[in-house]
Amino acid sequence: MNGAPITSQEYIQHHLFNLQLNLHNFTLSNGGFWTLNLDTMIVSIFFGLVFVIPFYWIASRIDAGVPGKFQNFVETILEFVDNTVKETFHGKSPLVAPLALTIFIWVFLMNFMDLLPVDLLPRIMALCGFHNFKSVPTADLSTTFALSLSVFILIIFYNVKIKGFGLIKEILTKPFGPWLFPINFILRLIEECTRPISLSLRLFGNMFAGELIFILIAALLPWWIQWVPGGIWAIFHILIISIQAFIFMMLTIIYLSMAHESH
Amino acid sequence: MEIATLIANVQGYTAVAAALLIGLASLGTAIGFGVLGGKFLEGVARQPELTPMLMMRMFLMAGLVDAFAVISIVMGLYLFFASNPFLGAVINAVSKQTAGQ
Numbered sequence: 001m002n003g004a005p006i007t008s009q010e011y012i013q014h015h016l017f018n019l020q021l022n023l024h025n026f027t028l029s030n031g032g033f034w035t036l037n038l039d040t041m042i043v044s045i046f047f048g049l050v051f052v053i054p055f056y057w058i059a060s061r062i063d064a065g066v067p068g069k070f071q072n073f074v075e076t077i078l079e080f081v082d083n084t085v086k087e088t089f090h091g092k093s094p095l096v097a098p099l100a101l102t103i104f105i106w107v108f109l110m111n112f113m114d115l116l117p118v119d120l121l122p123r124i125m126a127l128c129g130f131h132n133f134k135s136v137p138t139a140d141l142s143t144t145f146a147l148s149l150s151v152f153i154l155i156i157f158y159n160v161k162i163k164g165f166g167l168i169k170e171i172l173t174k175p176f177g178p179w180l181f182p183i184n185f186i187l188r189l190i191e192e193c194t195r196p197i198s199l200s201l202r203l204f205g206n207m208f209a210g211e212l213i214f215i216l217i218a219a220l221l222p223w224w225i226q227w228v229p230g231g232i233w234a235i236f237h238i239l240i241i242s243i244q245a246f247i248f249m250m251l252t253i254i255y256l257s258m259a260h261e262s263h
Numbered sequence: 264m265e266i267a268t269l270i271a272n273v274q275g276y277t278a279v280a281a282a283l284l285i286g287l288a289s290l291g292t293a294i295g296f297g298v299l300g301g302k303f304l305e306g307v308a309r310q311p312e313l314t315p316m317l318m319m320r321m322f323l324m325a326g327l328v329d330a331f332a333v334i335s336i337v338m339g340l341y342l343f344f345a346s347n348p349f350l351g352a353v354i355n356a357v358s359k360q361t362a363g364q
Contacts (some may be wrong), residue, residue, distance in 0.1 A: 008344070009344070009345065009346070012344060012345045012346075013345060013346060016345065198330075201330075201334060202326075202327075202330035202331070202334075205330055205331070205333050205334030205337060206329070206330060206333050206334075208337055209333045209334070209336060209337040209340075212337055212340055212341065212345075213340070216340065216344055219344075220344070240326075240329075243322055243323075243325065243326040243329075244326060246322070246323065246326070247323055247326040247327065247330075250323055
């Protein structure tokens with residue numbers, strides 16, 4: 001980075017490292033399991049605040065008469081999420097719609113970091129003295145697994161809460177009837193365990209892929225032509241980031257509604 | 264010379280693996296999107312008033328179809344451009360051997 005020419009391979013490698021904090025001795029190094037990805041934490045918390053503070057601000061001074069532009073915008077999003085939840089989720093729960101809204105907007109904002117130029121934030125951080133900085137939190141497995149494991153815990157919680165002892169019956173008798181209960185149990189176990197994994201890997205894979213393609217464009221092409229493939233991919237990527245945020249929200253609602261339905 | 268052969272061997276297999284990853288992934292999504300889009304058009308032709316709902320569902324499914332193909336394509340691209348862990352292992356082993364001699 002010190003002005004010396006670096007190969008494209010080094011450039012790519014450099015962009016795939018997180019800014020890591022070793023929790024054993026609190027230095028900026030890799031501590032195996034006890035490693036905190038500082039950049040992921042900072043950016044995701046920042047976007048959490050970007051979502052929560054304006055929404056709270058607008059909700060606390062809501063104007064029933066003539067809504068302002070920002071209030072209109074917030075209401076549009078809210079109605080969209082609310083309609084989606086109403087269509088898919090047939091139980092009654094005070095949690096699902098706020099959860100869906102949070103996931104949708106938060107994941108969308110974190111995905112949106114992908115559309116910033118790949119070198120913008122890392123260069124700024126390099127000026128401040130931090131040499132590794134990955135600006136997309138959802139291109140980090142820790143974020144996506146944190147999200148999906150929270151959803152997974154909620155699924156289990158609501159399964160137990162709504163169905164009670166009926167859950168045991170459901171696990172043992174679906175889908176093949178009571179006589180094949182070991183197979184039913186194993187199938188159910190696999191089904192439940194694949195949910196958080198597929199949920200998080202889907203988001204991670206898409207975001208990582210998008211970022212890697214931006215990095216490849218930046219690494220392998222001359223500077224004067226980069227805007228063409230970069231621009232095309234960025235436009236296509238707008239679709240991908242919204243769809244991925246939407247899918248994450250949608251699958252969360254679907255899983256929770258499955259947990260609420262007793263058979 | 265032997266080392267060059269070894270490295271060429273690993274690189275060749277890696278290229279085949281990456282090509283399979285990318286090719287099969289795109290084949291799978293191509294078929295998936297074909298079926299998905301065809302059924303969507305059929306549905307719209309049958310009941311045009313359901314278009315917005317079907318469109319939303321189609322995009323949802325498109326994202327689901329996309330996801331695993333994207334993961335496999337990224338693994339392929341990673342093998343191609345970023346770093347090749349298999350080659351790293353070979354080079355490590357070779358350097359250990361030459362250091363031992």
